[in-house]
Amino acid sequence: MYETLDIEINAAVATVWMNRPAVHNAFNADFIRELTAACKALDADASVRVIVLAGRGKSFSAGGDLNWMRETAVADAATNQDDARRLAAMLRTLSEVSKPTIARVHGAALGGGMGLVSACDIGIASTAASFATSEVRLGLIPAAISPYVIRAIGQRQAYRYFQTAERISAERAVQLGLVHEVVAPEHLDTKVQEIVVALLLGGPMAQSAAKDLIRGVAERGVDDAVLEDTAQRIATLRSQPEAKEGMSAFLDRRDPEWVALNAKADS
Known part of the structure; x- marks a missing residue:
């Protein structure tokens, strides 16, 4: 189905491999279109619970081709703007997938590649990984990726790295909040699998609602509107079959249905 991606589905986990190793998985128009489509398709696939984004070859992604x-x-203004909008839409689509997303970062994640990591919910990096918002060295700015990178590392750090384009080591990336864990290369897949296992224990509707909750309350003060919003969210969720099943399973000291379904799919 795809020329720039290779998608593997194993039980409830879809691994989206960026598959342009000769150019370090750099973006082009085909890649942008296909990753957008893949995210939408996997989000709509009820059998998929977790999406892992990974890169073939030496690098995770070198950003723009x-x-x-x-x-x-050299394109006219309208074409240039349309391309920029499609890139922005791709990142937003990845960021707003209703299911948990994990960036598996084994090598360089530069420019837009760092944006992909930031747009995912969870980042797991090898000690061999490196990062940069390198755009200013090309006379550009990290415009499309900025909402996600700033969300991950904060404004203060963005002021530095957006302007210096310094390489960020994996160890520094975890300090900044860009990734959650850093492990030796030989342990990368094991750590990703640990996170996947933890995610599969959660209710899928609850995880989607948790992502929406973060978007709804982040950067807001604690006022009456926020309190009412959060009260309505939990009250609504409690009335759903998934929450009733989860609470019943806890009281009955058994696994909830979604865990049993995952185990059946994995066997």
Whole structure:
């Protein structure tokens, strides 16, 4: 189905491999279109519970393909803006997938590649990984990725790295909040699998609601409107079959139905 991606589905986990190793999984128009479509398709697939984003070859992703960037630079204003909008839409689609997303970062994640990591819910990196918002060295700015990178590392750190384009080590990335864990390369897949196992124990509706909750209350003060919003969210969720099943399973000291379904799919 895809020329720039390779998608593997194992039980309830979909691994989306960026598959342009010759150009370090750099973005072009085809890649942007296909990753957008893949995210939408996997989000709509009820059998998929977790999405892992990974890269073939040496790098996770080097950001924008230079040939594609040259083409956009000489295109007319309308074409240039349309390309920029499609890139922004791809990142938003990834960020707003209702299911848990994990970035598996084994090598360089530069420019837009760092944006992909930031747009995922969870980042797990190898000690061999590195990051940068390198755009200013090309006379550009990290515009499309900025909402996600700033969300991950904060404004203060963004002021530094958006302007210096310094390489960020994996160890520094975890300090900044860009990734959650850093492990030796040989332990990367084991750590990703640990996170996957933990995610599969949660209710899928609850996880989707948890993501929406974060978007709804982040950066807001604690006022009457926020209190009412959160009260309505939990009251609504409690009335759903998933929550009733989860609470019954806890009281009955058994696994809830979704855990049993995961185990059946994995066997």
